[in-house]
Amino acid sequence: MKQPLNPNSVFSSCSFSRHHKLSRFHFHEPRFVEKLQNCKDLASATSTHSNVVKSGLSDDTFTTNHLINCYLRLFRIDRAHKLFDEMPHRNVVSWTSLMAGYVNQGQPNIALCLFHQMHGTLVLPNEFTFATLINACSILASLEIGRKIHALVQVSGFGSNLVVCSSLIDMYGKCNHVDEAQLIFDSMCVSNVVSWTSMITAYSQNAQGHRALQLIKEFNHLRLDRPNHFMLCSTVSVSASLGSLGSGKITHGVVVRLGYDGREEIASALVDMYAKCGCASYSDKVFRRIPNPSVIPYTSMIVGAAKYGLGTLSLQLFEEMIDKRIKPNDITFVGVLNACSHSGMIEKGLQLLNSMNGKYGVMPNAKHYTCIADMLGRVGRIEEAYQLAKSVKAEGDDCAILWSTLLSASRLHGRVDIALEASSRIIESNLQVANAYVTLSNTYALAGDWENAHKLRSKMKHVGVHKEPGCSWIEIKAxxxxxxxxxxxxxxxxxxxxxxxxxxxxxxxxxxxxxxxxxxxxxxxxxxxxxxxxxxxxxxxxxxxxxxxxxxxxxxxxxxxxxxxxxxxxxxxxxxxxxxxxxxxxxxxxxxxxxxxxxxxxxxx
DNA sequence: TTAGGGTTAG
Structure with missing residues (x-):
């Protein structure tokens, strides 16, 4: 008859040193692991780290992985990386943990470099590794690298993994390839609230809000899972993007019924949704119910007020958050600068731009300079706007938006010379090309140069550039x-x-x-x-x-x-x-x- | 031990 295994009998067959090592392993390690998992500050992490070293466990992969993750939770990636470098035996958890640390810290490129290094070792990636890498590609919006990782996922046999597929849906959505996201979603045998949220978000972020709403309805009719706060956030955001007050209010009702109304993320989305749907007073009500609003709901309010042409209110909210020692971020400044631009507060706008870095520690980027160029352009200071645009280093979308702003301003001022330079820069960037052609053609027309205006329209047809007609919609009741x-x-x-x-x-x-x-x-x-x-x-x-x-x-x-x-x-x-x-x-x-x-x-x- | 989805902008 098979006897239950007695741990003491196992140890009794070992030599003293072996026995000593194993008992120490079983006695100390869970204690360290638990301590490391519950570490709330750097002092206790350092103290536990030193006890790990004293116990002779500094070469133990499992314990060191916990140490690495403890330092990562405390935002000390420097210490985590140093430990990783000193490890004699790294396993897939060691590599993935550090990669995830860099992704969460906003340095996805380093995570991809680490994967490249790992590829040269005998350690094989698992589903956690792939999910982390795909997340890195989502942040970078790098379709090229994302596709390579996707190919590797297939070869490695993780093509049907639920987590990996959810990450892939998100990545393709963020890279504006919603059809590929949908292909993956449709091919999944198993799905959950995360994969559905990824797909809903992919639709929403690619201007397909109605398909997103359709998917939400399907999810609920199939009763697949209970919507969680992630999905509800997404749904509120879909309603905001559609300007659909009806679905927004319905979702707000569900948020309250399911007890998520205390969550700040959802409140922020609701503030934004009500502002976009024309209910500024509701935005204010939701905002005022947040106990200690962080930078995000404040930014939603600042942006909302700016949209309503209430520049002074926008600036008051900004001052209020500064008084409460809430640090503004780059988006807060986009909102405040737009408020200045849309309310004609030129000097205030310039003053804020100049104080961004020194006073608030936010480095102005291309988006901020675009707001300023727009502000100057609106009041006729086109030459200043032009000089500013030339001095800004912008790439991709940022570049296209900056020069589109200049193009619009130069059309209004009849500055064909600047319009020409702006449109050629936009066409070079290969983004928003149709808009550039149309605006440039209109600039010629306004300047009375019909010949060039017609030539440009013909060129559009010849090159095959087609401008989608602008469209808007109103929702009245149902x-x-x-x-x-x-x-x-x-x-x-x-x-x-x-x-x-x-x-x-x-x-x-x-x-x-x-x-x-x-x-x-x-x-x-x-x-x-x-x-x-x-x-x-x-x-x-x-x-x-x-x-x-x-x-x-x-x-x-x-x-x-x-x-x-x-x-x-x-x-x-x-x-x-x-x-x-x-x-x-x-x-x-x-x-x-x-x-x-x-x-x-x-x-x- | 490591992983996926959400909220603020133009």
Missing amino acids: STYVFNAGDVSNCTQGREILSLLRQLEDRMKERGYVGGTAGLVFVDVEEEAREEIVSLHSEKLALVFGLINTPKGVTIRIMKNLRMCRDCHQTFKLISDIVEREFIVRDVNRFHHFKNGLCTCRDFW
Whole structure:
């Protein structure tokens, strides 16, 4: 009969030294591991580290891996890497831990280099290693390296692994290859809330919000899993990107029912969603309920206020967070600088830019300089904007956005020379090329050079560059109505709307505004009056015209919630009335029921 | 022991 194994009998057969070593191993190691896992500060990590050394376990791979992870949790990658370098025997956990440490610290390139080194050893990657590497590619948005890792995943037999596939969906989504993400998602035999969230996010981040909403509905009807806070965050964000207040409120209801309303990440997404859907007061309510808001909800509020043309409020919120010693990040500054730009606060904007690094420790990047170039361009300081753009080192998307900003400004000012340089730089970058061609052609047209304008249009056809018509949509109750640029044929009173928009533009021109809707140019207007006009009109005009020709969802509610000057109020009211009259919701019973602003209908979830 | 998804911008 087989007897249960007695650990003492095992030890009794060993020599003294072996016995000593094993008993020490079994006695000390779990204690160190537990201590290292619970270390909350560097002092206790260092103390446990020194005890590990004293116990003769410094060469033990398992214990050292725990030490490495303890230092990584305490953000001491220098110590983790030193330990890793000194290890006599590294296993896949040692390599993967350090790679993950670099990815989490925002240095995905180093993680990829480490993998390259690991490839030269006998250690084989596992699913954790691949998930980490794919995450590195997502952060870098490097499709080329991502595809190579994907090939390696297939060869290594991890092509069906749930975690690896979820990472791949995310990576392809972040690299704007949503079709490849979908191929992986569709091929998966096993899925969970993570893989579904990855796919929903991939759709959402690639301007396919309606497909994302469809997937959320499918997930709920299949009752596959319970939505968690990650999925709810994504869903709120989908609603924000679509300007869909209905689905946003429904999701908010689910958030409350499932008890996630105390989570700051979700509150931040809700603040953003309500601002984008035209309910600024709801944003404020959600924000004020956050006990100690961090930089992210503050930034959401700052950006929201900037969108509404409330530059002063934006700056007040910024001051409030600084007073509370909350450190602003690079996105906070994009928001604040945009607030200055959209509210005509030029000197304040320049002052903030100059203090970013010295006072707040945030180095200005291409995005910040783009805000400044936009701000200068809007008020006619085109030459300064041009000199600034030339001095900025920008690549890829950043470069295309910077020069697109300059291109728009030079079109408004009739500066064909700058427009030419800006468009050639955009075309070189191979991004937003169609926009560049169209804007340059319009610049020629505005300057009266019809020959070049036509030549450029012909060239577009010849090269095969096609500009997608701009489109926007409004959601009124359960229905969504789409408008395409220059086409109001789906709206019987389109002519009336256009006529009102022109009247509004004429009134602004009378007060010193010239140019189109993409920016603001002033002629012979004093600085103070200019600031007033910008703050009173720019956002509102952009939003109204957005109804006809911007790619972002602009809703009637946004217009209704704007604070309007007396001059414009009547015009806006008329526009709202026309659109409301046009879109009467016929099937009221299908509409969701709201209580205290939260949807109580379970149809969606 | 190591891993995947979310929130803020233009």
